[in-house]
Amino acid sequence: MNLSYWELKTWFTNIDFTIVGSGIVGLHCALAMREKFPKSKILILEKGILPQGASTKNAGFACFGSLSEIIDDLKSHSEEEVIQLISKRWNGLQLLRKNLGDQTIDFKPYGGYELFLKNDEDTYIDCLQKLPFINDLLKPLFRNDVFAKEVDRFAFQGIQEYVVFNPFEAQIDTGKMMNALLQKAIANNILILNQVEVTSYQEKNNEVEVALGDFSFTTKKLLFATNGFAAQLTNNQVKPARAQVLITEPIPNLDIKGTFHLDKGYYYFRNIDNRILLGGGRNLAFETETTTELGQTELIQNRLEELLKEVILPNTEYKIAHRWSGIMGLGSTKKPIVEQLSEHVYCGVRLGGMGVAIGSLIGQELADLVK
Known part of the structure; x- marks a missing residue:
């Protein structure tokens, strides 16, 4: 890096918090940190032109799990764990809507549908049989039935007669959501540098030395919000x-x-x-x-x-x-990893394919770890 005095002074000196990853988690974390530490210097490093993982590449589903997914999760998680997961996803979606506004993210409450292929009779029967049980399980959270059996009205072919409808599901515009988050971060004096890859880091006394290839700088705290890329630097089971x-x-x-x-x-x-x-x-x-x-x-x-x-x-x-x-x-479980890795290093990763739903909440939880 051939950096000038101005570049070093403005972007790489006296940094309080460095966040790796400018996706949903990283940006929400930075905004929460700004509220918590109003006078701090916050730097976000992103290795892509745009967020490299899934934040600008997802399908824009404001969802918390289809009926078959929830039934499947109950095979490897307890009922309480599954309810906690769905609660976290639902609360995360509400936080995202509150932070950015429905109009900004083009929130459309069209509902969600689960289809079953003709050759998947076992899953179809299992879902219809367990539908009342799952509704009872989720009623304390939603105060209403989440899933209902309906006849397909879209003229799909090769599927079973009934679909499962979920009125609580919606869709958003992923690009509009991320653009709004980036603009909000910049408006809150959060520095964002793109196409900058962290290659390693080393904790030293009361700070962390962060390496970007052959250039390094120091920060008081380092936070990883790299989700699918987390294993490369945090040794987490992602x-x-x-x-x-x-x-x-x-x-x-x-x-x-x-x-x-x-x-x-x-x-x-x-x-x-x-x-x-x-x-x-x-x-x-x-x-x-x-x-x-x-x-x-x-x-x-x-x-x-x-x-x-x-x-x-x-x-x-x-x-x-x-x-x-x-x-x-x-990972082996769908529970996200939000933890302190060492005295000055933290991470919020493993979103389990539910980044739109829980990204805002995980960003908030990651910021809450920092004292």
Whole structure:
């Protein structure tokens, strides 16, 4: 780095808090830190042009888990743990809406639907049988039934007769949300540097030395909000999980509105700007998709196109406009990791594919750790 006196003085001197990652967690953490420490100098470092993980690459689902996902979670988590997870996701969504406003994030309460393929009879029957039990489990939190059995009104093909509807689910515009968060951070005098990668760090007495390649600087506290990339620097048990996505060109008279889940949440799609956005398929190749490399694979893209043609838009002409991928952070449990790693280093990671729902809350919790 060939830095001037002004650059060193303005961006890399007398730093109180350095946050690694400018996604939903990192920005919410920085804003919470600004409230807590009004006169502090806060620096956010981001290795991408835009947030590198999933914050600007997700599907924009304001969701907290489909019926089949919740039933699946109950196999590896206690009822209390599952209720806590859903409560955290729901409260996180309310915090996001409160912080930015529904109009700003283009919040649309169209509801969510879970579809079941014809050849997935077992999951379908299991979900319909357990639907009343899950509703009873969630009633203290939502004061109402969350899931209801409905006949498909969207003319999808190759699916079971009934879909499961969730009126509490909604969709947002991911780009508008992140742009608003970035603008809010800048308005609160939070410094953000992009395309800067932290390569290592070392704790020294009352500060942390942070290395950016061959250049280093010191900060009083270091906070990691790197989710799917967390294992690289924090040694946390976080596995990256790539999510591949495609989107169509605008489709005239598109009647599909809502967020849709398929195959235990491994596939998901929605309407946006008269297009269909469809993602998922990592269950076809878990090992290949446990990666921090952004990109697409023929296997998964072909399956997405197959679902689009045969199930979602069977009698509609469409063209695919664009494809991309994002990196999530998963683990053996769905509980996020928000902890102090050492005297001056902290992390808020492993969002379990629910970053939109819990990112704001995890950012707040990460800031709360710092004394």
